[in-house]
Every structure is written in C-alpha cells, then in structure tokens.
Amino acid sequence: MLKSSSLLLLSGLALLVTACYYDVEEELYPTLECLTDNVNYSEEILSIISTNCYSCHNAASNFGNVTLEGYAALKTRVDNGQLLKVIRHESGVSPMPKNQPQLVACDIAKIEAWVAAGAPNN
Ligand code: HEC
Known part of the structure; x- marks a missing residue:
C-alpha cells in the first residue's frame, strides 16, 4: 500500500518536472541554442x-x-x-x-x- 502510493507520487512528480522543463527551456537558455x-x-x-x-x-x-x-x-x-x-x-x-x-x-x-x-x- 505504501509502496504503490509513493510510486504514484514519484511518477506524478516526474511528469510535473519534465512538463515544466520543456515549457521554459527555450526562454531561459536561448544562448545555449544560438552561439x-x-x-x-x-x-x-x-x-x-x-x-x-x-x-x-x-x-x-x-x-x-x-x-x-x-x-x-x-x-x-x-x-x-x-x-x-x-x-x-x-x-x-x-x-x-x-x-x-x-x-x-x-x-x-x-x-x-x-x-x-x-x-x-x-
Ligand atoms: C524569392 C526570391 C528572393 C529571395 C529568396 C531573396 N530575395 Fe532579395 N530580392 C529579390 C528581389 C526580386 C529583389 C528586388 C527588389 C524587390 O523586387 O523587392 C531583391 C532585393 C534585395 C536586396 C536589395 C534591397 C532592395 O530593397 O532592393 C537585397 C540587399 C536583398 N534582396 C537581399 C536578400 C537576402 C539577404 C536574402 C536572403 C536572406 C534574399 N534577398 C532573398 C528576391 C529575393
């Protein structure tokens, strides 16, 4: 019981983190893309x-x-x-x-x- 709920929490977190990462990457680091x-x-x-x-x-x-x-x-x-x-x-x-x-x-x-x-x- 404890195991599956923490798994759920983890995958939820992972989803959040990747979604945010893709959203702002270009705005935050345009110089990485253009030298x-x-x-x-x-x-x-x-x-x-x-x-x-x-x-x-x-x-x-x-x-x-x-x-x-x-x-x-x-x-x-x-x-x-x-x-x-x-x-x-x-x-x-x-x-x-x-x-x-x-x-x-x-x-x-x-x-x-x-x-x-x-x-x-x-
Ligand atoms: C599809 C054809 C086409 C492409 C692609 C094109 N041009 Fe032109 N260019 C023209 C024509 C035709 C003219 C003559 C002025 C007019 O008819 O607008 C011109 C004029 C110019 C002029 C003279 C400025 C002026 O006001 O007359 C410059 C400088 C120029 N082009 C640079 C470029 C550069 C730099 C690129 C690429 C980033 C480019 N052109 C891509 C067709 C093109």
Whole structure:
C-alpha cells in the first residue's frame, strides 16, 4: 500500500518536472541554442545566405540586380547597410527573403554579430 502510493507520487512528480522543463527551456537558455561568438563567413554566414538567398541572388539569378554570391558581393551589401536592413525588415528596403518568412532569430543574430565584428572574410 505504501509502496504503490509513493510510486504514484514519484511518477506524478516526474511528469510535473519534465512538463515544466520543456515549457521554459527555450526562454531561459536561448544562448545555449544560438552561439554568436566568432561567427565566420566560410561556414556559418555562407551557409545561411546560400540556403536562404542564393535561389534568387546567386550570380546566375541576380534578382533585382542583386547578387550575394561570394564574399566580395555580399560585403558590398554589408557596407551599404542593405544586408542588415533587409533581414531585419526595416523600412526603406524590400524585406528579405522575399515573400518568405523572416530568417529565424538565431540566423539574424549570427549575421548581426558577424557584421559587428567587421564582416571578416574568415
Ligand atoms: C524569392 C526570391 C528572393 C529571395 C529568396 C531573396 N530575395 Fe532579395 N530580392 C529579390 C528581389 C526580386 C529583389 C528586388 C527588389 C524587390 O523586387 O523587392 C531583391 C532585393 C534585395 C536586396 C536589395 C534591397 C532592395 O530593397 O532592393 C537585397 C540587399 C536583398 N534582396 C537581399 C536578400 C537576402 C539577404 C536574402 C536572403 C536572406 C534574399 N534577398 C532573398 C528576391 C529575393
């Protein structure tokens, strides 16, 4: 009798603990999911831009007369301020990626950190 009721209590507790854990994990520890230290062009930035932007902005597509293929082309848009504006959906530019959901917060944070570090070709 005592054994089964404490088992019930234990499993009830376990359920509570896991439910709470899943509820708040992302809110409490967003930095665990998104590392913005030493963001590099060759892996992280290139992967975000090629996945989300190259369909319209590689050298061949060149939508809106904008190519983002390669470091030099992308750096031009960093220097004129357009890159951050379009991904942040600021006014005065077309929000990008065009007709698609905004980039996930971590991708935006990585691009912001990379630009803040001087957009190195690393
Ligand atoms: C589905 C096609 C498409 C995708 C995907 C896309 N763009 Fe564009 N982009 C365009 C078009 C078309 C234009 C020309 C302006 C317009 O028509 O809105 C443009 C314009 C731009 C401009 C110039 C700013 C302006 O106001 O004209 C920048 C910078 C840009 N895009 C960056 C990006 C970035 C960065 C991504 C990825 C995060 C991206 N684009 C994804 C189609 C696209």
